[in-house]
Amino acid sequence: MTQKRVLSGIQPTSDSFHLGNYLGALKQWVELQDGNDAFYCIVDLHALTGEIEPALFRKRTLASAAQLIALGISPEKSTLFVQSHVAEHNQLGWIMECLAGFGEASRMTQFKDKSAKGGADSARVGLFTYPMLQAADILLYQAHYVPVGEDQRQHIELTRDLATRFNSRFGETFRLPEGYILKAGAKIYDLQEPTAKMSKSSGSVAGVLEIMDTPEANTKKIKSAATDAGREVKFDEKEKPGISNLLTIHSSLSGRSIADLENEFEGKGYGDFKGAVAEVVVEYLRPIRTKALELLEDEKHLIDLLHEGAEKARVVASSTLSDTYKNLGLVK
Numbered sequence: 001m002t003q004k005r006v007l008s009g010i011q012p013t014s015d016s017f018h019l020g021n022y023l024g025a026l027k028q029w030v031e032l033q034d035g036n037d038a039f040y041c042i043v044d045l046h047a048l049t050g051e052i053e054p055a056l057f058r059k060r061t062l063a064s065a066a067q068l069i070a071l072g073i074s075p076e077k078s079t080l081f082v083q084s085h086v087a088e089h090n091q092l093g094w095i096m097e098c099l100a101g102f103g104e105a106s107r108m109t110q111f112k113d114k115s116a117k118g119g120a121d122s123a124r125v126g127l128f129t130y131p132m133l134q135a136a137d138i139l140l141y142q143a144h145y146v147p148v149g150e151d152q153r154q155h156i157e158l159t160r161d162l163a164t165r166f167n168s169r170f171g172e173t174f175r176l177p178e179g180y181i182l183k184a185g186a187k188i189y190d191l192q193e194p195t196a197k198m199s200k201s202s203g204s205v206a207g208v209l210e211i212m213d214t215p216e217a218n219t220k221k222i223k224s225a226a227t228d229a230g231r232e233v234k235f236d237e238k239e240k241p242g243i244s245n246l247l248t249i250h251s252s253l254s255g256r257s258i259a260d261l262e263n264e265f266e267g268k269g270y271g272d273f274k275g276a277v278a279e280v281v282v283e284y285l286r287p288i289r290t291k292a293l294e295l296l297e298d299e300k301h302l303i304d305l306l307h308e309g310a311e312k313a314r315v316v317a318s319s320t321l322s323d324t325y326k327n328l329g330l331v332k
């Protein structure tokens with residue numbers, strides 16, 4: 001097989017994905033569909049580590065699928081599925097938990113950050129074992145590449161460590177995956193607090209640009225984004241984190257270089273620049289939002305597509321799980 005295997009996942013933790021999700025990860029998902037064998041998974045089991053409201057959870061899982069298709073993930077080109085539809089994820093997840101050390105799991109910064117937020121005592125065990133389930137997601141599909149944002153680098157490293165450990169103890173079973181992490185746009189910041197990452201679950205409402213927001217709402221958010229001292233439109237992450245973030249957003253969506261944008265806005269104020277950013281963002285997101293809303297009108301069709309994806313995924317996942325069980329000496 002000359003095609004490379006690609007796998008990634010995203011949690012259905014909000015009504016809408018945001019521009020950080022798109023520029024940090026989902027844009028690469030779309031690009032990698034061509035010429036590769038791509039598997040994309042809505043990781044609903046991972047999302048159970050947060051607060052759950054059943055009706056909302058269901059709605060968000062479907063909204064996630066609609067947005068992924070609307071932003072360019074084609075169910076014909078890629079295998080798009082929901083994690084809980086493929087039971088092998090839980091099954092291999094347990095094997096990964098039995099392979100991982102308590103110490104190495106304790107060093108995961110996502111766990112440390114998220115558990116610190118709610119107080120260590122209220123953190124769920126599932127939040128702690130989350131990276132081992134993620135390793136299972138990746139290893140089941142023998143992925144070469146895992147397109148994610150910068151914040152996921154540590155989980156990919158852990159996945160490689162676990163695969164190496166398993167292969168050397170029990171025989172060659174898993175391919176070692178590589179993160180596919182872009183430099184530009186790999187981290188988009190909250191518009192109101194431009195030193196914190198734009199985040200579905202912890203961002204400020206006004207600081208997060210959502211795919212499903214109305215054009216008016218997103219325009220308003222950009223126009224009231226926190227800016228920095230001075231009035232020069234210049235990329236300088238230290239001194240001007242707010243303007244730098246807006247430059248990254250404009251450049252990533254318009255395809256124009258940062259230098260080119262700095263030139264255009266030389267001598268003009270922040271107001272003109274923000275207006276231009278708003279226009280680029282709104283026009284980029286408009287057709288995506290429209291398409292997603294259209295897809296959500298036919299729920300049955302959407303669910304059928306996800307079932308078809310799960311069937312394709314299961315073929316690969318069950319083959320890897322069966323090799324894993326065999327190499328571990330589990331009696332068939």
Ligand code: ATP
Nearest residue numbers: 011020021024025148149186187188198199200201
């Ligand atoms: P949550 O707040 O629920 O943890 P999130 O907004 O961080 O959600 P995830 O579902 O954890 O989003 O991430 C989906 C993908 O988007 C991941 O590959 C992640 O690296 C990427 N990503 C998330 N936030 C950003 C951001 N601000 N900039 C760039 N990439 C991001």
Ligand code: LTN
Nearest residue numbers: 007008009010043046134137138
């Ligand atoms: N932990 C990831 C989501 C995720 C994932 C995966 C990403 C779960 N399983 C497998 C890539 C591959 C996150 O928080 N963004």
